[in-house]
Amino acid sequence: xxxxxxxxxxPVLKPASVKPFNAEPPPSLLVENFITPKxxxxxxxxxxxxxxxxxxxxxxxxxxxxxxxxxLSLDDLKKMPKKTITATIMxxxxxxxxxxKVKTVKGLNWGPAAVANATWTxxxxxxxLKNAGLDQxxxxxxxxxxxxxxxxxxxxxxxxxxxxxxxxxxxxxVLLAYEMNGAPLPRDHGYPVRVxxxxxxxxxxxxxxxxxxxxxxxxxxxxxxNDYKGFSPCTDWEDADFTKSPAIQxxxxxxxxxxxxxxxxxxxxxxxxxxxxxxxxxGGQKIVRVDVSADGGKTWHVxxxxxxxxxxxxxxxxxxxxxxxxxxxxxxxxVGFADIMVKAVDSCYNTQPENFEHIWNIRGVLGNAYHKxxxxxxx
Ligand code: MTE
Ligand code: MO
Numbered sequence: 001x002x003x004x005x006x007x008x009x010x011p012v013l014k015p016a017s018v019k020p021f022n023a024e025p026p027p028s029l030l031v032e033n034f035i036t037p038k039x040x041x042x043x044x045x046x047x048x049x050x051x052x053x054x055x056x057x058x059x060x061x062x063x064x065x066x067x068x069x070x071x072l073s074l075d076d077l078k079k080m081p082k083k084t085i086t087a088t089i090m091x092x093x094x095x096x097x098x099x100x101k102v103k104t105v106k107g108l109n110w111g112p113a114a115v116a117n118a119t120w121t122x123x124x125x126x127x128x129l130k131n132a133g134l135d136q137x138x139x140x141x142x143x144x145x146x147x148x149x150x151x152x153x154x155x156x157x158x159x160x161x162x163x164x165x166x167x168x169x170x171x172x173x174v175l176l177a178y179e180m181n182g183a184p185l186p187r188d189h190g191y192p193v194r195v196x197x198x199x200x201x202x203x204x205x206x207x208x209x210x211x212x213x214x215x216x217x218x219x220x221x222x223x224x225x226n227d228y229k230g231f232s233p234c235t236d237w238e239d240a241d242f243t244k245s246p247a248i249q250x251x252x253x254x255x256x257x258x259x260x261x262x263x264x265x266x267x268x269x270x271x272x273x274x275x276x277x278x279x280x281x282x283g284g285q286k287i288v289r290v291d292v293s294a295d296g297g298k299t300w301h302v303x304x305x306x307x308x309x310x311x312x313x314x315x316x317x318x319x320x321x322x323x324x325x326x327x328x329x330x331x332x333x334x335v336g337f338a339d340i341m342v343k344a345v346d347s348c349y350n351t352q353p354e355n356f357e358h359i360w361n362i363r364g365v366l367g368n369a370y371h372k373x374x375x376x377x378x379x
Contacts, residue, residue: 002048002153007187010039016108020045021188024113027258031276031321034307035086036116038181043188044091044114046158046223047150050208054192059176060211061132064141070132074192077176080123080131085173086309087198087317088280089205090115092228092248092365095256099356105364106237112256112371115280117318120196122177125167125212134214136168145213146195146206159221160204162197162249164214171284171315173198176209198317199284201248203228218247233360240362251282253352254368255290255322255344262373268328273377276306276323279344284314289345290322296339301326303342313347320344328377341372 003019013023024030025040033040054074061070091114093107100109125144130136144167148158166172175196178185185191190207197204203223218224229245259276260266266273273294279287290303303324311317328338343352353359356369 005051006049009043009188012039013043016110020047021049022108024111027111027113027256027261028276030113030116031258031278034117034318034321035181036118038118038183038186038189041116041118041180041189042091042114044202045150045188047152049187050149050151052149052192052208057192059193059209061128061214062211063132063134063214064216066133072128074178077123077128077178077193080127082121083124083175084119084121085175085196085198085317086117086119087173087196088115088117088319089196089202090251090254090280090282091202092251093363093367095254095367095371096364098369098371099360099364099367102356102360105360105362107364112258114202115278115319118180119182120175120177121179121182122175122193122196124170125174125176125195126170126172128176128212129167129214141214141216143215143218145215145219146204146209147211147213147219148206149208149210156222157210158206158208158223159219160206160224161215161219162200162204166197166200166249173315173317199250199282199314201228201251201282204249227363228365229363230366231361231363233358235362237362248365252366252368253279253281253285253287253344253346253350255279255287255342255352256371257340257342257373260373260375263375265376265378268377268379272325272327273338273375274323274325275340275342276321277342277371278319278321279342280319281344281346281350284316285346285348285350286311286313286316287320287344288347288349290320290324290342291345292324292326292340292342294326294328294338294340297341316347337374337376339372339374341370343370
């Protein structure tokens, strides 16, 4: 069993699959903390967790066409000036379980908790590339490829790539991280070194990093080429041409109600109900407003921001936690329920699509429509 040396997991994580291990926490617990404790941080593994001895760890760096490659130990990385950022990571398939209600898709049935926020400490990737001899003004190179230590049954490694501007720009804030929330990375989250590409889809935040290649080309890995791409609702598996859709990088703005849950019965206090959730946008955009409704969108209210960091766009990498105490119509005896919905607005004034019907896609990615739940009201 290639999964026999996987780490032990906290029982609060609800598995969507066990081998490989994929799990998210209960959404109501997720929004209790601005910085997600490691026990509550969702896990998204495509393959068995590699067992890496930090003492033996080597990171290889190759600049295509150059004769030499550079090899760095964990100590070499730790000797370089370090930096800490707070960044949210979100899986492209977050909230897939809502999209599935339109029509089935291929992918894990994620709820709204395949997202989390942590502090990450490590070395800026741009410093490592500079030391390795990359001339940042050489426009021959277009991509930075990451190869990981985890392998599939045919011997292929997990891999992904990002455009080179994101790696080179100081404001891109890409890190080779060796700490999460001030402690060494847990094995599930990439021990000893992972890439943090803030503002960019989870899939490019490569864990168990083994090799970096500066290249004219994207990563050729399955996950860069034939997965994690968006399609039209009219495209099915027979006519999907993966060469025609770009690989997902920055994610669109999204939000979710994490407390209460769809179908819950909740108390009405002084004619109001309390709801809580998160909002986040990719590309370093900040959430500037969260709108909530308790009557199916007839009337809207602006939610309170409970937690947000002060960094400005386009370097605002972490999520926003919000809550709202919204009035419900409890005068009429017939109203025993509320249709609650949320949409967020980011600093580009982009907002969310109204429903999943119009953004449905075969892989069930980029599911950022209004989050809608129905609850029963207890007077
Ligand atoms: N890196 C490696 N080496 N192997 C993986 O399976 N999964 C990716 C990414 N990096 C993956 C990986 C995906 S799809 C996501 S969403 C994030 O890691 C999840 O990070 P987490 O498990 O730390 O939450
Ligand atoms: Mo993912």
